[in-house]
Amino acid sequence: MTPSPVQSGPAGSDGDSVVRAHGLTLSFQTADGPVHALSDIDLEIGRGEFVSLIGPSGCGKTTLLRAIADLEQPTGGNLSVNGVPAHEARLARGYGYVFQAPALYPWRTIERNVTLPLEIMGMAAGARREKARDYLELVNLSGFEKKFPWQLSGGMQQRASIARALCFDPDLLLMDEPFGALDEIVRDHLNEQLLQLWAKTQKTVVFVTHSIPEAVFLSTKIVVMSPRPGRIIDVIEADFPRERSLDIRETPEFLEVAHRVREGLRAGHSYDD
Amino acid sequence: MTIEGQGAVPGLTARIFAGHAGPIAVVVLAIVVIWYAGAVYMNAPRQMDVFKRANADWGAVDLIEGTWAQDRPILPAPHQILAELKKTIIDQKVTSKRSLVFHTWVTLSSTLLGFATGAVLGIVLAVGIVHVGTLEKSLMPWIISSQTIPILAIAPMVVVVLGAIGLKGLVPKALISTYLCFFPVTIGMVKGLRSPDPLQMDLMSTYSASPWQTFWKLRWPASLPFLFTSLKVAVAISLVGAIVGELPTGAQGGLGARLLAGSYYGQTIQIWSALFTAAALAAAMVVLVGVVERVVVRAMGGRP
CATH class of the missing domain: 1.10.3720.10 (MetI-like)
Incomplete structure (x- = not known):
C-alpha cells in the first residue's frame, strides 16, 4: 500500500475507466456569493473498482457523486461516465443510484418499487416480476414482494432501494451514504452483504461515506476530500482480498490504511473557523 | 336456573358510553333542549299577544305549548321541522313541486x-x-x-x-x-x-x-x-x-x-x-x- 498520486491510474481489471474527471469544478451561486463545492477534481475510476469518497460535511463528496449522476451541472472541466459525457450516460441509464434515504414510493408495494425503473424503460409485466423476484432474493428480501414500504424496517427499505438500483443491471452503482441513517449493527451487516453483492455482480461502485471503517472495509480505493473549496487531498489504494469478513478490521493492514485516511482528513480539515 | 349473561355482559349505559355514541347523544340532547328553550323565548311575545287578543286565561304550560305550535314562529321547534320534512319528503310524490x-x-x-x-x-x-x-x-x-x-x-x-x-x-x-x-x-x-x-x-x-x-x-x-x-x-x-x-x-x-x-x-x-x-x-x-x-x-x- 504505497501512497499514490492524486491522478491515480485505473486499477480495474481490464484497464478502461468508467468515470473520468479532469479539472472538474462546480460552484453554486448563493446570496452571499459563489460557493465552490468542487475545485479542480481529477479522478479516474476503473471498471470493477469499489471507490469510496470520504470527507467531512461540506467537502463536496455528495456533490461529486451527483455530478457523476448528472444531477448537478459542473461549471468547468471535463467529466465522462462510461466513456460519454455524464448527461448522455444518464439518458442512457448508465448507472443505478442509491440515495441517503430509501426514497421508496409509499403507494407502491416493494415489488413495484423495485420494478419502477423497468416500468419506465418499458419492460413487460411478466419479465418485471421475474426481475423483482431475482433481485429481492439477492438482497435477502424474498417474501416481502407484496408489502408496502412502511411495513419494513429502515434497513430492509434501504436494501429494497439497492435492489431497485440493481434491477436494470447497470454497470455502475452510485451510492450516497446509503447506510448513514442506520444503526451500527445493521450497518455492519449491510456492509458485508454489499461486499458480497459487489463480488457477485462485478459492478463498479462509487460510495460516499463519512465513516472511516466503512470506507476502508469496503473499498479498493479511498478518495479523501476536504472542504472549502471541495477538493481531493489523497487517494489511497487498498487491496484487501475481494472476499473479506468484518474481522479484517482488527488486522494491522486495515488499521494502517485507516490511519492514513484519518491523517489525510486531519491535514485537509482546518478547524480554525 | 341459568347463569346466562351473568357478569359477562356489562350494563347498557356502560356499553353505550364505551364508544362514541354516548357522548354524541349527550351533545345532541343538549342542543335539542337549548333549542326548545330558545323557541319558547323567541316566540313567547307573539304568543302572549294571541292570548291577549282572545282574552284567554293562560298559564305557563299554555304559553309553552303555544310557542311550540305556531304557524309562522320566529324559531320553529324541532318537531315542527321534522313534521314539515315528513310532509314534504315522505307524504308527497317525488315529482310534485311540493316535494x-x-x-x-x-x-x-x-x-x-x-x-x-x-x-x-x-x-x-x-x-x-x-x-x-x-x-x-x-x-x-x-x-x-x-x-x-x-x-x-x-x-x-x-x-x-x-x-x-x-x-x-x-x-x-x-x-x-x-x-x-x-x-x-x-x-x-x-x-x-x-x-x-x-x-x-x-x-x-x-x-x-x-x-x-x-x-x-x-x-x-x-x-x-x-x-x-x-x-x-x-x-x-x-x-x-x-x-x-x-x-x-x-x-x-x-x-x-x-x-x-x-x-x-x-x-x-x-x-x-x-x-x-x-x-x-x-x-x-x-x-x-x-x-x-x-x-x-x-x-x-x-x-x-
Whole structure:
C-alpha cells in the first residue's frame, strides 16, 4: 500500500475507466456569493473498482457523486461516465443510484418499487416480476414482494432501494451514504452483504461515506476530500482480498490504511473557523 | 336456573358510553333542549299577544305549548321541522313541486355538474401551474382575486347574462358552483403535485423518465391525499354555489327557491326544513368523498 498520486491510474481489471474527471469544478451561486463545492477534481475510476469518497460535511463528496449522476451541472472541466459525457450516460441509464434515504414510493408495494425503473424503460409485466423476484432474493428480501414500504424496517427499505438500483443491471452503482441513517449493527451487516453483492455482480461502485471503517472495509480505493473549496487531498489504494469478513478490521493492514485516511482528513480539515 | 349473561355482559349505559355514541347523544340532547328553550323565548311575545287578543286565561304550560305550535314562529321547534320534512319528503310524490325530494334533486344535479367541472378545472389549472413557470405568475393572482369577489355580487350577473343567450336553469347554477369549487382544488393540487421530496424527483431523473412518466408515476399518486382533502371542501361549497345561483332569479325549483319562497311568505318552518335538507345533503356528499378516499388510500397501501 504505497501512497499514490492524486491522478491515480485505473486499477480495474481490464484497464478502461468508467468515470473520468479532469479539472472538474462546480460552484453554486448563493446570496452571499459563489460557493465552490468542487475545485479542480481529477479522478479516474476503473471498471470493477469499489471507490469510496470520504470527507467531512461540506467537502463536496455528495456533490461529486451527483455530478457523476448528472444531477448537478459542473461549471468547468471535463467529466465522462462510461466513456460519454455524464448527461448522455444518464439518458442512457448508465448507472443505478442509491440515495441517503430509501426514497421508496409509499403507494407502491416493494415489488413495484423495485420494478419502477423497468416500468419506465418499458419492460413487460411478466419479465418485471421475474426481475423483482431475482433481485429481492439477492438482497435477502424474498417474501416481502407484496408489502408496502412502511411495513419494513429502515434497513430492509434501504436494501429494497439497492435492489431497485440493481434491477436494470447497470454497470455502475452510485451510492450516497446509503447506510448513514442506520444503526451500527445493521450497518455492519449491510456492509458485508454489499461486499458480497459487489463480488457477485462485478459492478463498479462509487460510495460516499463519512465513516472511516466503512470506507476502508469496503473499498479498493479511498478518495479523501476536504472542504472549502471541495477538493481531493489523497487517494489511497487498498487491496484487501475481494472476499473479506468484518474481522479484517482488527488486522494491522486495515488499521494502517485507516490511519492514513484519518491523517489525510486531519491535514485537509482546518478547524480554525 | 341459568347463569346466562351473568357478569359477562356489562350494563347498557356502560356499553353505550364505551364508544362514541354516548357522548354524541349527550351533545345532541343538549342542543335539542337549548333549542326548545330558545323557541319558547323567541316566540313567547307573539304568543302572549294571541292570548291577549282572545282574552284567554293562560298559564305557563299554555304559553309553552303555544310557542311550540305556531304557524309562522320566529324559531320553529324541532318537531315542527321534522313534521314539515315528513310532509314534504315522505307524504308527497317525488315529482310534485311540493316535494322536497324534487327540489333537492334540482339543486343536487347542478351541484354535481358544477363540482365535476370545478374539480376538473382545478386539477387542470394546478397541473399547468406546476409544470409551466410563467403560468404560476400569470394565473395565480387572478385565481386568488377571483375568490375575493362576493359570490352574491356576481351570481345575478352570471344568471342574467347567460339567460340572455338562452342558457337557463341547470348551466348557470352549475357555473357558479364551478366558480366557487375550483379554487380549493387548484390550491390543494398545486401543493400535492409539488409534494414529492427531492430524492423521489431525483430518482426519476436517474431513470431519465419523461415528464409524462414523472407525472403519472410520481406527482399524481403523491397528490391524491391533497386532492381528496380539497374535494371535501369543494363539494360542500359547490352546494352553496348552486343554492346561491337559485336565489337571484326567483327560480321555481331547488332548495334555494324553497328558501326564497319561505322568506317571502314568512314560512319559517319551510325555510328551516330546506336548510336541514341542504345540510344533510352536504354532509352526505362529504361522507361519500370520504368513502372514496378511504377506498383509494387502502388500494395505495395506506396504513390502516
